[in-house]
Amino acid sequence: MTDNRKAYIAITICSLIIGLSFLFVKQTLTIASPLDTLAHRFTIAWLAATIILIFKKESIRIKRGDLIKISFLATFYPVLFFSLQIFGLMHTTSSEAGVIQATVPIFTLLLASLLLNESSTIVQKIAIFISVLGVMYIMYMNGVKNINTSIVGSILILLSALANSIYNVLTKKLLQQYSLFTITYFITLIGFIVFNGITLFLHLRNGTIQQFIQPLKHNDFIIAILYLGIFSSLGTSFLSNYALSKLPTFQISVFQNLSTLITILVGILYLKESFHYYHIIGSFLIIFGVVAVNYFNKKVILDKHIRKINM
Secondary structure (H helix, E strand, O other): OOHHHHHHHHHHHHHHHHHHHHHHHHHHHOOOOHHHHHHHHHHHHHHHHHHHHHHHOOOOOOOHHHHHHHHHHHHHHHHHHHHHHHHHHOOOOHHHHHHHHOOHHHHHHHHHHHHOOOOOOHHHHHHHHHHHHHHHHHHHHOOHHHOOOOHHHHHHHHHHHHHHHHHHHHHHHHOOOOOHHHHHHHHHHHHHHHHHHHHHHHHHHHOOHHHHHHHHHOHHHHHHHHHHHHHHHHHHHHHHHHHHHHOOHHHHHHHHHHHHHHHHHHHHHHOOOOOOHHHHHHHHHHHHHHHHHHHHHHHHHHHHHHHHHHO
């Protein structure tokens, strides 16, 4: 199996995990606050990463300068991405947030072109737009047009999308210097430190530390947080970073729209949410865009290979 094919499999699994995480996030938020959930989530993710590190029987040696670079990366994801997303959702709806988050592939395409000199064809740009349009169409038809939105909330969600795009581009550059596991481990560790630090500080200041521990007494919360920590945080970081090391950045980012599609389908199938004709139209646009972006990349690579042979 070629590296590219492995990368496609990795990012597809990553999209599936993220799409399914919606169910578990909803489950945790009925028991704990968003910040408490993030703290527990990254605690599990860091513990799992540490166990893997122990069994690998390898020590991660990293210089102070290297740690600063990876810490800067972690500032955008998970710290800024999740923080801006949480506070943005406090001022806007999940539907509007979904529309704005769909802009990540566009931001990533622009940043990758400027910072990484990644080239994409006109057809690929159109395909990305079609995929983004599919997400926006579904969310719009779900009722965004009838909701009074908040400018503050929209700006925060937009900034979280930008943070995600910057992370994609910076990770691509750092993967040329550091191992896949090193980057994944340290961004998980930083997420653990930051979210636990903020949450524990707030609970200690308010004398509500019991509220931080209380969710761990619920079996449903433990099952959900294990999924979110091990698979949705640690697993997706590793899989997406692996895919980033093999494929152009903008190709990876467009798969985020596939995650949105999976989330919508999960809501329809398991949460018995309503299903309408526009779900079919939007889903077709999303899938078509994702497939087209990656299909035409293969054609570009093949054409370049043929030209080299003929020279």
